[in-house]
Amino acid sequence: MxxxxxxxxxxxxxxxxxxxxxxxxxxxxxxxxxxxxxxxxxxxxxxxxxxxxxxxxxxxxxxxxxxxxxxxxxxxxxxxxxxxxxxxxxxxxxxxxxxxxxxxxxxxxxxxxxxxxxxxxxxxxxxxxxxxxxxxxxxxxxxxxxxxxxxxxxxxxxxxxxxxxxxxxxxxxxxxxxxxxxxxxxxxxxxxxxxxxxxxxxxxxPDFTPLTIPISAVSKEIKIVYAGLLGVAQGVYNLCTHINLPKHIQLHIYGNGPESENIKNCNATNIFYHGEIERELLNAKLHEYQIAFIPLINRIYGSVPSKIFEQSRVGLPLLYYAGGEGETIVRNNKLGWTIPVNDLNALQSFIDSLTSEKLIEFNKNSVQKNTIKAFxxxxxxxxxxxxxxxx
Incomplete structure (x- = not known):
């Protein structure tokens, strides 16, 4: 007893x-x-x-x-x-x-x-x-x-x-x-x-078995996804109004929070807001995208966004724009690209240079393999x- x-x-x-x-x-x-x-x-x-x-x-x-x-x-x-x-x-x-x-x-x-x-x-x-x-x-x-x-x-x-x-x-x-x-x-x-x-x-x-990464045709069109809380700390609305996306790049946004209404009403070109959906459905839909975007307005000491582990586990290479310990994790485990936090010029420069050929640097299978091995x-x-x- x-x-x-x-x-x-x-x-x-x-x-x-x-x-x-x-x-x-x-x-x-x-x-x-x-x-x-x-x-x-x-x-x-x-x-x-x-x-x-x-x-x-x-x-x-x-x-x-x-x-x-x-x-x-x-x-x-x-x-x-x-x-x-x-x-x-x-x-x-x-x-x-x-x-x-x-x-x-x-x-x-x-x-x-x-x-x-x-x-x-x-x-x-x-x-x-x-x-x-x-x-x-x-x-x-x-x-x-x-x-x-x-x-x-x-x-x-x-x-x-x-x-x-x-x-x-x-x-x-x-x-x-x-x-x-x-x-x-x-x-x-x-x-x-x-x-x-x-x-x-x-x-x-996360505690889930990732789905097998489907084979998809190579396309010049690149879809970036942000999925998570739409709060002040993430600064997604500010990015929507300050980043210019080339014709071949789209940003798709999932989630809810204080900034969701502003993002919903944002008329920026090539930015699409889909609201909030169930986690299982989201994990399945993430395969439709080529890159997962993880931003913060400022580097917050002690903060490591959980999206690093969740979204790399389904095989998405990360575009990490949040600094701190998370940046080291992404870089050391070869999970994607890191941009200095709050450096809009560096982020814009990366997006302007982003092509389907650049995606070969961090392909989905290698990203998924690296994160499953490390975490x-x-x-x-x-x-x-x-x-x-x-x-």
């Missing part, structure tokens, strides 16, 4: 299916893997609302929802949803879920081990605070370095609020028994904070479960 209790785990996350995106996909893969490793998994998350900022149909007017799903029991808690650009409104939204989470932690019986998705800061702090009070074993998943990332993106300024977030961040690090980071930069940053907690690198490697979900997950079992 004691061993069985040790195989129970609670996962607290701000994002979970049916929501889409890197965080949701990563947490679902974790839940599935833990379930298949004989863990009894519980999930606590908000009522689904991301990225639209509105509670999904089927969950509206609910304060609480508990459903037994295939790999876990999922507890969805009330929040006041918002994707507003107003910082105060977004803070209230995060605090509303923190309030619901506090009630859950106080009144519900929870397992000894609790896996906490750190970002957003207030949600992560609330979860760590109560898990610490209740003497739980805390596994902290750090996918980005808030508040540092907010400072680098211009969303935060140094002052009282920033200092408060820093104190909350350090508290979460100190109280954790294992810290998982999605990049080596994240782990290096945490080490510099003087944290003695055990650290583990856990990249956003194996099962090997990484096995190492993670060994760490979890040892806590």
């Amino acid at each position: 004691k061993g069985q209790k040790n195989k129970e785990i609670l996962i607290i996350t701000n994002y979970f299916p049916p929501e889409k995106g890197a965080a949701s996909n990563r947490i679902f893969s974790l839940v599935k893997g833990l379930s298949e490793s004989n863990y009894k998994v519980q999930v606590v998350c908000p009522l689904p609302n991301y990225p639209q900022g509105k509670v999904f149909t089927g969950f509206k007017k609910k304060l609480f929802s508990k459903v037994e799903e295939e790999h876990s029991s999922v507890n969805r808690l009330w929040l006041w949803p918002s994707n507003s650009s107003n910082k105060f409104i977004r803070l209230l939204s995060m605090l509303s879920f923190s309030f619901s989470l506090t009630l859950f932690m106080i009144f519900k019986k929870t397992p000894k081990k609790i896996f906490i998705q750190y970002s957003p800061v207030f949600v992560g702090f609330t979860a760590v605070f109560w898990a610490s009070i209740l003497r739980k074993k805390i596994i902290l998943n750090v996918s980005d370095l808030w508040p540092l990332a907010g400072l680098e993106m211009g969303l935060l300024k140094k002052g009282m609020y920033y200092n408060l977030l820093r104190k909350m961040e350090k508290f979460c690090y100190r109280k954790s028994h294992l810290i998982i980071g999605q990049s080596q930069e994240i782990l290096d940053y945490i080490k510099k904070e003087g944290v003695l907690t055990s650290l583990f690198l856990y990249r956003n490697i 194996d979900f099962n090997i990484q997950f096995k190492e993670l479960t060994e760490r979890l079992n040892a806590i």
